[in-house]
Amino acid sequence: MSIQCLVYAECKDGRLRRVALEALGAARRIAEDGAVHALVAGADSAALAEAAAEFAACGADVVHVVDDPALRSGAPEAVQAAIAAAIEAAAPDVVLLGHTALGREVAPRVAAAIGAGHAADVTAIEHSSDGGIVFARPLYAGKAVERLRIVPGAPWVVSVRPNNLPPAETQPGGAPGAVKALPYRAPKLWTTVHSVVRRTTGAVDLAEADVIVSGGRGVRSANGFAPLQQLASVLGGAVGASRGACDAGYCDYALQIGQTGKVVTPQLYIACGISGAIQHLAGMSGSRVIVAVNKDADAPIFGVADYGIIGDLFEIVPLLTDEFRRML
Numbered sequence: 001m002s003i004q005c006l007v008y009a010e011c012k013d014g015r016l017r018r019v020a021l022e023a024l025g026a027a028r029r030i031a032e033d034g035a036v037h038a039l040v041a042g043a044d045s046a047a048l049a050e051a052a053a054e055f056a057a058c059g060a061d062v063v064h065v066v067d068d069p070a071l072r073s074g075a076p077e078a079v080q081a082a083i084a085a086a087i088e089a090a091a092p093d094v095v096l097l098g099h100t101a102l103g104r105e106v107a108p109r110v111a112a113a114i115g116a117g118h119a120a121d122v123t124a125i126e127h128s129s130d131g132g133i134v135f136a137r138p139l140y141a142g143k144a145v146e147r148l149r150i151v152p153g154a155p156w157v158v159s160v161r162p163n164n165l166p167p168a169e170t171q172p173g174g175a176p177g178a179v180k181a182l183p184y185r186a187p188k189l190w191t192t193v194h195s196v197v198r199r200t201t202g203a204v205d206l207a208e209a210d211v212i213v214s215g216g217r218g219v220r221s222a223n224g225f226a227p228l229q230q231l232a233s234v235l236g237g238a239v240g241a242s243r244g245a246c247d248a249g250y251c252d253y254a255l256q257i258g259q260t261g262k263v264v265t266p267q268l269y270i271a272c273g274i275s276g277a278i279q280h281l282a283g284m285s286g287s288r289v290i291v292a293v294n295k296d297a298d299a300p301i302f303g304v305a306d307y308g309i310i311g312d313l314f315e316i317v318p319l320l321t322d323e324f325r326r327m328l
């Protein structure tokens with residue numbers, strides 16, 4: 001079967017986001033014999049060239065590059081116009097992009113503009129025996145999974161949840177795909193970004209982190225997050241939080257994980273002083289391995305944890321940090 005795919009290769013701070021490579025990996029599997037096109041769009045020529053080369057080396061047959069000042073701020077309408085130009089050039093059956101803040105804004109716009117179906121927040125993709133493709137996406141805060149079967153013939157726009165699908169990797173010995181400049185007419189921009197203020201406690205992006213150390217109301221204060229930050233830093237991970245901790249003012253809402261916060265799926269999630277309310281579980285229960293540290297043996301978090309440590313987080317977390325420091 002041959003399905004044409006187009007992947008929007010989202011960059012952040014001049015570097016490809018890992019979810020872009022995950023979308024490329026998905027496109028390669030969907031396409032089978034079909035071509036995989038990609039779009040790299042921005043306003044920093046050197047960064048674009050690097051991202052395009054990486055995508056071309058990782059399995060994209062053609063990488064279209066749009067280099068235009070209108071894309072400097074990442075305004076959704078500018079990105080949408082770049083994707084529209086790439087759709088015109090590649091005529092894809094399926095357009096894939098990351099289910100990031102930008103992807104969530106752009107994907108429905110693109111789908112509406114081209115009259116395509118839209119599968120959002122996809123966590124698994126497989127071929128069906130009748131030649132269709134099945135996209136799985138969690139619903140109702142993870143309590144149900146919707147499986148959308150599409151048959152090639154009408155276009156689809158698919159956003160993939162970060163950290164769920166295997167990323168494309170460099171093809172050893174394979175010839176890299178072609179890189180081409182794509183003509184682009186900047187649309188009228190309705191928004192102007194004057195500055196970007198990042199609210200984060202670490203260098204690792206929470207949405208794409210392999211390891212997350214999360215704190216709840218049990219950390220008791222903003223300073224109580226310090227041992228969690230040390231553990232996260234030893235493990236090369238990010239710090240997250242429950243809404244309880246955010247509401248108490250111990251940390252910024254940018255760290256909130258859960259139904260009304262970020263949905264994360266790291267390899268390792270360490271929940272410290274978090275009770276495990278259903279709204280928190282909605283954001284982290286897809287994590288590969290869950291470790292809970294809580295002094296209440298009956299805390300609901302132990303119901304989803306692979307490993308549970310009953311004890312005071314202010315004793316346990318430094319012990320874990322020392323032990324990992326010795327091991328790593």
Ligand SMILES: Cc1cc2nc3c(=O)[nH]c(=O)nc-3n(C[C@H](O)[C@H](O)[C@H](O)COP(=O)(O)OP(=O)(O)OC[C@H]3O[C@@H](n4cnc5c(N)ncnc54)[C@H](O)[C@@H]3O)c2cc1C
Nearest residue numbers: 216217218242243244258259260261273275279280295313
């Ligand atoms: C509409 C709605 C949306 C919501 N969305 C979210 C969301 O997105 N994310 C979210 O997290 N919540 C969300 N909530 C809130 C959620 O219901 C809980 O109130 C919240 O998750 C509780 O946070 P917590 O576990 O940190 O606090 P608590 O429930 O107060 O738990 C604190 C835990 O810390 C333990 N503890 C205390 N001291 C220590 C110590 N020294 N060592 C070890 N353990 C200790 C306690 O035993 C307890 O289990 C939402 C609620 C509603 C109604």
